[in-house]
Amino acid sequence: MTSQTEIGEKGTAAAETRRAARAASTGRAGDRVFAIATRGSGILVLVIMAAIAVFLIWKALPALRSDEANFVTSQEWSPDSTPARFGIAQLAFGTVISSFLALLMATPVAIAIALFISFYAPRRIAGGLSFVIDLLAAVPSIIYGLWGLQFFVTKMDDVAVFLNDNASWIPLFGGDSVGGRSILTASVVLAIMILPIISSISREVFQQVPQANIEAALALGATRWEVIRMAVLPFGRSGMVSAAMLGLGRALGETIAVAMVLSTASGITLHILKEGGNTFAANIANTFAEAGANGRGALIASGLVLFIITLIVNMAARAIVARRKEFV
Structure with missing residues (x-):
């Protein structure tokens, strides 16, 4: 005959089994909902990107037909003339060279700041410095533009003249009509704008380095710099x-700051100290209000090219990251 104790134990076991089954069922349902939500979010992003591309192509086609x-190769920009003549050669050149110069200037400084905050600075200083660097990312573009126009351009006048007088044998610093409202000035402003983004993300990455790797390097007698070089x-x-x-x-698509700092001039030149130049975003900001129907279509066509360039840059970055998965 089964004792009351055995019956109670069986009842308790059955209750535990039912609770576990309910928990497992709830977890599976939650997983399914989460999977559907994340998949839907990913599809929604692709749909939005496709919708943007379709809109740009649809609005740009009439202007492209009238060009x-x-x-691709023309430097002229007269979309509202008769006949319409416009091209993106100068805009593409100005956008790419100013953005890459900004990247070259900002990346080493941003990574150095991230390393200092993560491994060298005392905790109190590191916290305050991190806050200040992150705060730079919240400054609106118009503030950078006003600062660049009212303060930085005047300082860069003297810098441009000095570089042109003493280093004109370098093609970038050669040429005439040098001044503060140049590609170099716009690049420096862009570098300041993108510095907090690069620094913040790099700092988060450095803080994810396994502590065992750092301790192993220290145990082998490595200096702090050798630890950074070999482990971090x-x-x-x-x-x-x-x-x-x-x-x-961000540098590729920056509009207001570049439009305020860079004076508009026609022609492609490698002399980054020469006043004048143009970019996709600055050209759209400066001319959209006064453009006619065909001019707006031409500006949208240039925006489509910028959209494609940004996609290519991100795809290249993704390919580079994928090749380094072993370090993630």
Whole structure:
């Protein structure tokens, strides 16, 4: 005959089994809902990107059909003239060179700041410095533009003249009509704008380095710099590349600051001290209000090219990160 104790134990076991089954069922249902939500979010992003591309192509086609010049190689921008003649050669050149110069200037400084905060600075200083660096990312573009126009451009006049007088044998610093409202000035302003993005992401990556790797290097007698070189930088390489590409993406699409700092001038030149130049975003900001129907279509066509360039940059960054998965 089964005792009361055995019956009670069986009842308790059955209750535990039912509770576990309910928990497992709830967890599976939650997983399914989460999977559907994340998949839907990913699909929604692709749909939005496709919708943007379709809209840009739809609005740009009439202007492209009316263009009498070569859209890719022409430096002229007269979309509302008769006949319409416009091209993106100068805009593409100005956008790419200013953004890459900004990236070259900002990336080493941003990574150095991230390393200092993560491994060298005392905790109190590191916390305050991190806050200040992150705060720079919240400054609106118009503030950078006003600061660049009212203060920085005047300082860069003297810098441009000095570089042109003493280093004109370098093609970038040669030429005439040098001044503060140049590609170099716009690049410096862009570098300041993207610096907090690169620094913040790099700092987060460095803080994810396994402590065992650092301790192992220290146990072998490595100095602090050797620890960074052997344990930290290899681990964070893909993260640093991602941070730099995000900064480059902002630099490529920056509008107001560049439009305020850079004076508009026609023609492509490698002399970054020469006043004048143009970029996709600055050209759209400066001319959209006064453009006619065909001019707006031409500006949208240039925006489509900028959209494609940004996609290419991000795809290249993704490919670079994928090759470094072993360090993630």
